[in-house]
């Protein structure tokens with residue numbers, strides 16, 4: 001098996017900013033409640049003309065640029081999303097058309113907020129086995145389209161955006177060193193969009209009851225998120241044969257600042273080395289980790305040889321952590 005590395009990163013955020021003060025006008029909430037309970041100040045909202053594939057295509061172009069590759073070099077596109085443009089065709093096929101990556105085969109992957117970790121590992125295996133040389137892995141969401149704007153306990157949390165990476169054979173160093181993933185389908189009911197699938201197809205009643213939006217048992221999700229993300233970090237570090245002291249940055253899924261701090265505390269890992277951007281972008285589900293990674297890389301704070309630890313948790317439940325050595 002070949003070693004596989006991230007060769008470039010990109011991201012795209014829609015222009016429109018929705019602040020906590022804007023939300024005070026929509027639901028019974030306050031800037032102070034949102035900030036203290038979540039750490040979020042504002043989030044981005046896609047325009048009426050933008051769907052998930054549009055955000056993903058912009059992030060993909062940016063990642064291709066940074067990798068010094070063209071769309072013709074791409075053999076595989078995997079899009080991690082819970083807000084595809086439509087049930088089918090896949091959002092990945094729409095991205096393929098938008099960027100002109102005609103040589104690629106394309107698919108979506110659904111693992112909620114852990115989607116990017118799952119998609120990266122999937123692409124790694126295709127590149128490692130020699131099935132393709134270069135792959136685009138994208139996490140993209142327009143969660144604003146799946147948000148119940150009457151439910152103050154969820155509508156303050158989510159944002160829209162996309163992040164992308166190009167993966168290819170490692171040139172120097174280890175590249176992707178280890179990945180640990182898990183799921184627990186017994187807990188599917190705690191975080192979901194109930195309607196719009198084959199179990200509860202769309203009807204006037206389901207639309208009126210807003211069953212096509214995200215429903216969440218926040219406290220339960222919180223508890224499991226802290227435990228599963230902490231355990232996933234330990235498991236990925238063990239698989240990589242590394243200690244937490246070897247890690248330059250943890251890049252976690254950006255659901256809640258309190259979840260992130262609790263994980264850092266349990267791992268006894270300094271918060272200064274945990275990248276947090278949720279104050280500006282909120283929870284972007286599968287887009288959280290790749291957008292955060294792109295910001296961190298572009299800020300110049302990631303050096304060649306640095307070990308990074310990505311970790312995420314989401315509906316399903318699903319979770320995963322990946323250790324990489326940066327080229």
Ligand code: ACO
Pocket residue numbers: 028029030033034037038112113152153154156191214217218219221222225255256259283285313314315
């Ligand atoms: N403004 C003001 N009050 C609010 C708001 C709001 N926006 N939302 C809830 N409240 C109230 C509740 O009604 C409740 O009032 P009560 O005590 O009178 O009943 C009180 O605040 C406390 O509510 P909790 O839900 O217990 O608040 P909590 O501290 O748990 O914070 C939150 C809620 C932020 C959702 C937290 O539970 C959380 O972050 N959960 C995890 C989310 C997550 O990790 N998601 C990951 C995956 S997301 C995905 O996969 C798409």
